[in-house]
Amino acid sequence: MPHKTPHSRGMKLTARTKSAYGAWSSSYDSDRNPHIALEHPEVMKLVAPRKGEVILDAACGTGKYTSEFCIAGARVTGIDFSKKMLAIAAGRCPNANLALGNLSRKLPFPDRSFHKVNCAQALDHLPRLLNPMKEFARVLKPGGILVFSVTHPDMNWGGYVRKDGWSNRFRLTENADIFHRRFCDYFEAIERAGLAIDRIVQVPVSKEVQAHLTPKSYRAVKGRYQVVIFRLKKSSRRISCR
Ligand SMILES: C[S@@+](CC[C@H](N)C(=O)[O-])C[C@H]1O[C@@H](n2cnc3c(N)ncnc32)[C@H](O)[C@@H]1O
Numbered sequence: 001m002p003h004k005t006p007h008s009r010g011m012k013l014t015a016r017t018k019s020a021y022g023a024w025s026s027s028y029d030s031d032r033n034p035h036i037a038l039e040h041p042e043v044m045k046l047v048a049p050r051k052g053e054v055i056l057d058a059a060c061g062t063g064k065y066t067s068e069f070c071i072a073g074a075r076v077t078g079i080d081f082s083k084k085m086l087a088i089a090a091g092r093c094p095n096a097n098l099a100l101g102n103l104s105r106k107l108p109f110p111d112r113s114f115h116k117v118n119c120a121q122a123l124d125h126l127p128r129l130l131n132p133m134k135e136f137a138r139v140l141k142p143g144g145i146l147v148f149s150v151t152h153p154d155m156n157w158g159g160y161v162r163k164d165g166w167s168n169r170f171r172l173t174e175n176a177d178i179f180h181r182r183f184c185d186y187f188e189a190i191e192r193a194g195l196a197i198d199r200i201v202q203v204p205v206s207k208e209v210q211a212h213l214t215p216k217s218y219r220a221v222k223g224r225y226q227v228v229i230f231r232l233k234k235s236s237r238r239i240s241c242r
Pocket residue numbers: 014017018021036058059060061062063064065079080081082085101102103104119120121122125126
């Protein structure tokens with residue numbers, strides 16, 4: 001039996017997550033996505049795309065944010081490892097540059113290329129946090145902004161019951177496709193990547209997702225923090241992490 005290194009295990013995990021998104025791609029935009037419903041207005045406020053800015057939408061998926069950044073007049077590049085998700089983004093965002101790539105590897109962009117990087121609901125899928133964070137820092141211009149959203153570390157999914165049975169159709173499994181992280185894991189990676197926290201927005205379960213959940217579930221989970229969004233700045237000073 002071949003020896004399984006952490007690297008080969010990581011490759012397997014990546015392949016299964018990619019295939020889950022391939023299967024989800026055709027209904028991704030029509031399925032109700034509670035994370036996106038909750039975070040969308042906050043992410044847009046934190047990224048605040050402006051005309052002429054050069055923005056990377058990392059793990060752009062079907063191009064929801066990519067297209068909104070384009071409409072705001074930004075020059076947008078989207079990258080994702082799912083060809084099927086990217087094919088939908090291509091139809092939606094004719095003006096964006098779209099690239100096939102894995103966020104766990106070196107990004108195919110030169111140093112200091114972007115004013116802003118957005119990474120919505122994807123870091124939870126990466127087995128390691130530090131390298132992608134360092135890559136985002138590398139491709140940002142000095143003073144550039146990284147916004148990323150993830151499942152809130154304190155989220156308790158007990159009693160969270162969706163009406164549409166989504167989780168029976170697409171298997172994204174804890175510790176195989178989704179990695180649960182603590183706040184300290186984010187703080188450590190942020191600091192070691194040379195980024196500095198500008199804002200943290202915690203988004204609770206609220207009426208935006210009421211229609212996604214059974215009435216009993218909504219009553220039980222309302223008010224729990226479901227998503228957290230970090231807005232970070234590429235710092236010019238060197239930061240040490242002890
Ligand atoms: C929950 S979706 C979010 C998509 C988009 N950011 C949005 O907000 O609609 C997660 C996306 O991350 C992508 N993804 C997951 N792991 C990735 C990786 N290692 N490299 C590149 N993309 C990845 C998936 O293909 C999928 O499109």
